Amino acid sequence: MxxxxxxxxxxxxxxxxxxxxxxxxxxxxxxxxxxxxxxxxxxxxxxxxxxxxxxxxxxxxxxxxxxxxxxxxxxxxxxxxxxxxxxxxxxxxxxxxxxxxxxxxxxxxxxxxxxxLEHPFYTISDAPYEVELFKDFYVNKDMLSNLKSNNRLLNVVGSVFAKENDFQNCLLINGDKMIVEALNGNLFLVTGKTIKTPPLNDGCLNGVLRKKIIEISTKSTVYEVREESISPFELQKADEMFITNTISGIIPVYKYRKKIYKNTTSKDLVGKLNAVARLTV
CATH class of the missing domain: 3.30.470.10 (Aminotransferase class 4, branched-chain amino acid transferase, N-terminal domain)
Structure with a gap:
């Protein structure tokens, strides 16, 4: 219905x-x-x-x-x-x-x-998950890009590109050639105990789960959270990469080009996320 x-x-x-x-x-x-x-x-x-x-x-x-x-x-x-x-x-x-x-x-x-949906809780998959940059079109650095609007042509064309090239997802960039987000969610990089995510003024979606992950990580004594621009060169230096959205929760990225990532932080955060989700409904 x-x-x-x-x-x-x-x-x-x-x-x-x-x-x-x-x-x-x-x-x-x-x-x-x-x-x-x-x-x-x-x-x-x-x-x-x-x-x-x-x-x-x-x-x-x-x-x-x-x-x-x-x-x-x-x-x-x-x-x-x-x-x-x-x-x-x-x-x-x-x-x-x-x-x-x-x-x-x-x-x-x-x-x-x-x-x-299949699962009542947010879960982490160990299945290989490979991403690539989508460079045909750019995300605008403005407030409209922060909105969850029906103007998703960039995401649609990027999804077609990903399927044609056997990637599970693509990363979008803005006119400054900075990483903005994934096709279906916000992006986080983990290096050591530092978690980075692009700032809203780089053009990323103002995601509900993005906000929650920042809150959870900030309250933790384990992680340092930074909202900073991410260049493509940083992707291969990071220990972990994951994508977030309110439906799937946390999606660990397994591979970007020759870089293979861990998912230790993703597994830690998904437990905290499930706890927060149950408390805030």
Missing amino acids: VNFNGTLLETDAHFLNNSNRGLRYGDSLFEAIRVVNGRIYFLEEHYLRLMSSMRILRMEIPMEFTMEFLASEILKTLSANAQNKPYRVRFTVFRNDGGLYLPKTNRVSYCVEVQE
């Missing part, structure tokens, strides 16, 4: 048309949210990011768009499914139909979709 503006519809229902601004112009935002046994992980962080992003895009935020409303619409959609399972929930907001580049209205509609 899909939830469109509060009404549950069959997943194959035709509730969007060719005038949809998300389709025409990518005039849309979304949150990918992990829900386990009816409990919404990091709800407050997702809600605050969505509200901030809507303000940046000058969308009109409906009065009913509270955090409680977001939770209730997610749970309403899950009510048509077995709630005692893990799910990926996509909450999409798009400006209503009308206009060309200039919209006729700033009012919005929303839809909620769910997809069952």
Whole structure:
């Protein structure tokens, strides 16, 4: 089932048309949210990011768009499914139909979709995971790149490139040739006990799990966390590399070119992440 503006519809229902601004112009935002046994992980962080992003895009935020409303619409959609399972929930907001580049209205509609996940907890895979740089196009160093918008052409083309060349993922770079993020999440490098991740002003997504990993690592007495630009030359000097997103959690990178990485820090952090996730839902 899909939830469109509060009404549950069959997943194959035709509730969007060719005038949809998300389709025409990518005039849309979304949150990918992990829900386990009816409990919404990091709800407050997702809600605050969505509200901030809507303000940046000058969308009109409906009065009913509270955090409680977001939770209730997610749970309403899950009510048509077995709630005692893990799910990926996509909450999409798009400006209503009308206009060309200039919209006729700033009012919005929303839809909620769910997809069952395999594991109820964040897990670490030991399967080989190889990445490469994607250098055909660059990430812009601006605030729009920080948003979880539907403008993901760079990620789509990069994903095709990765599949064509038998990579599990690619790393995106900005106009300064600095590493920004992976195709599907934020990037972290580990050298010794120092964890580095690109700063937001380099153009990376303002990821919910990025924020959580920074918080967890900062509170730890073991690690030093730095938000600093990462050059491609640093990739082969690091001990570990991992990718984060709210659905998969922590994805250790096994190989970049001739460099083989460990996953010791990833395994340590995923335990801490699961503990925090259970406490904050």
